[in-house]
Amino acid sequence: MGGIVKGVVVDHALLQFQNGNGDNNKNPIFLLLRKLRFSNIRAAISYELSLPAELVNLLQSTAELHSLECLPVSASSLDIAPRQISLAWPGVSGTILYLLPNCNASPSITCISFPVAPDVDITNSHHQSNMIYMDKLEELPLTICRINKQAISNNVVTVGYVMKPSREEDFAKRGAFPLCPTPNGLIFFPLTFELPISTQLEEADAILHKATDEIVSIELNSSSEPSYRITYTTGMQELQRYIESQSHCIEVDPLNSIYPVLDRLKILQILLGLEDLSKEGCCKIRAPHFLKVNDFNEPDLVQRLQDAKLSLPSIVKPQVACGVAESHSMAIVFRVEDFKGLSVPVPAIIQEYVDHSSTLFKFYVLGEEVFHAVKKSIPNADILMKSSERTDLRPLLFDSLKSLPTATGNQHSGCENLSLDLGLVKEAAEWLRRMLGLNIFGFDVVIQEGSSDHVIVDVNYLPSFKEVPDEIAIPTFWDAIKKKVKSNHKQ
Structure with a gap:
């Protein structure tokens, strides 16, 4: 299929733009693309040159707000757009994903995966593209995880993680959750309750969670052990059931082990x-x-x-x-x-x-x-x-x-x-x-x-350990996860 994913381009038609001040600042699609930057993956919005100037200006201003690029293409076609994207990113070497609406409606998104290299003459080459189909853009990180895992012969540990968005972004900004492999062979991808947990965890070797972010209520019981009854969100309950029924996914820290710090x-x-x-x-x-x-x-x-x-x-x-x-x-x-x-x-x-x-x-x-x-x-x-x-x-x-x-x-x-x-x-x-x-x-x-x-x-x-310099904390964080996975495999 090619090399590690180095760029993602999303057709503007998938963005469901809303006119109005601030409406697009919290657009989940922009927030999703913003995560790619923290994994050193170039991210851009493509738009056809025939779009009205007002919409182009809105696209460009919102993309700039999220540090994304805007790429004009002459047509959102399977042949023309990939070639133009490759020309726009001459320094990229690896795999580029181009997402656009699927004309057949279901699945609703077509993802074209094609390799690029700086020393290849794009004008005289023919892309050997692969088609991937998605129902939701939330599938993008999982798709990238699969491609990257395959690109390096599966010799990695994939870590699915779940925590509240603000905490996730704080970690991601520090480079803690890269979709591209870390030096010690980890790939991180966010678990989302918008998709079936079982499907996502088929790709995961380990699970990292901040389960306290998913607590709805805690009921204390002073008369017997355990001294608390925890109600999690529906999504976290599904994850908990999956963990209990499957053995291949390793919890970096088991749910049962965090209970004492709740009390x-x-x-x-x-x-x-x-x-x-x-x-x-x-x-x-x-x-x-x-x-x-x-x-x-x-x-x-x-x-x-x-x-x-x-x-x-x-x-x-x-x-x-x-x-x-x-x-x-x-x-x-x-x-x-x-x-x-x-x-x-x-x-x-x-x-x-x-x-x-x-x-x-x-x-x-x-x-x-x-x-x-x-x-x-x-x-x-x-x-x-x-x-x-x-x-x-x-x-x-x-x-x-x-x-x-x-x-x-x-x-x-x-x-x-x-x-x-x-x-x-x-x-x-x-x-x-x-x-x-x-x-x-x-x-x-x-x-x-x-x-x-x-x-x-x-x-x-799972504190932020933000007082520890990133160049020390993040590699140590990765090593702690890798050693946990290795120790579990030896048992």
């Missing part, structure tokens, strides 16, 4: 096992002290706080850690009477507020490699209590994704000589990797003033 109580209970890593004469790494409450009006709350070694202020978090909007609604409580009527969703976790000189260490685990970054964090308790905005000591309410209260330059306690024991934290990272059965995850560490205890205050699955 703050469960993950804190797991973190209690960090005590086994402590060594005499050295600082220790530990979980924060915590208490689960089902009702902030519990009559014995004060005694329960004392039994849990909790003092005020304390930070209060919903037990559900992610996947639902209210999971990030938190509060810092300074007086015990203010627990009554607190707006944080229950069941909730009351957690130790660790004075840590406003310094947070974010750790990222990518397979066997561990990276970290230092970030500004919440001020120490005494600074929060002295703040002019806190004179009444009412609870400080915030959304941890949007409005986390961080220290300013003059809000440090003065005790900032915190020494990170990197070896200890890496040992904890490996311990967590074994305990959770995860390969790609992150966790946050703060160092307690005075004791120098290293306290893990949060664990999350």
Whole structure:
């Protein structure tokens, strides 16, 4: 069929253009073509020269907005257009796909696949084109995956991934999800719930998911295990059924392994096992002290706080850690009477507020490699209590994704000589990797003033690891996936 796909051209008639300001900016077809740029695949819109000038201007302006090209052709024919496209892209070497409407209506799209090479005289050569038929443009990434896989004799690992569009684009912009093979032999393609999952996964050797993006609701059950009942979107449910019934697709991290990071109580209970890593004469790494409450009006709350070694202020978090909007609604409580009527969703976790000189260490685990970054964090308790905005000591309410209260330059306690024991934290990272059965995850560490205890205050699955430079993070990310697939094949 030719070489690896290096260019895609879509006939304007497939775009279903809408006139009006901004209507085309979120056109899924343009968003789909934009993904190709992140895989170093040239993408363009073709249009016939006979089109009205107004439509041509709209095409060109929208294409430019999405960093796409516009290619004029004299006719959208199977013979003329490929030749003109080849002439317009003289430096491209590989396979070009040209998509146009199918005159027979069903399937609705004809895809012409033809090879090009810079040293070939297009005017005297005859393209040996192949015809591929599609019902929807959403099939394009899967089609490219098939062509690329065949072009390199199937000696690759194909990874189908699913996550919300904004997260996908953040990863793709960094080059994390190329449709062309990576140096270590991976091809990525997006799974879409617009197409049957079973058909897509026939091409996949591995599945990478951010399942928390597909959660509709989480119902907690305090009386038995598991402590939660998760409802996923219809598409994710279909994917889950397929995973359970098929053995050839390897989950980079299984759905069952991410469940503990959805439940703050469960993950804190797991973190209690960090005590086994402590060594005499050295600082220790530990979980924060915590208490689960089902009702902030519990009559014995004060005694329960004392039994849990909790003092005020304390930070209060919903037990559900992610996947639902209210999971990030938190509060810092300074007086015990203010627990009554607190707006944080229950069941909730009351957690130790660790004075840590406003310094947070974010750790990222990518397979066997561990990276970290230092970030500004919440001020120490005494600074929060002295703040002019806190004179009444009412609870400080915030959304941890949007409005986390961080220290300013003059809000440090003065005790900032915190020494990170990197070896200890890496040992904890490996311990967590074994305990959770995860390969790609992150966790946050703060160092307690005075004791120098290293306290893990949060664990999350498939973080962005954006603080790690792309040239280091992305190849390590690929290697973690490849090693996971290899290790599963050996079992």
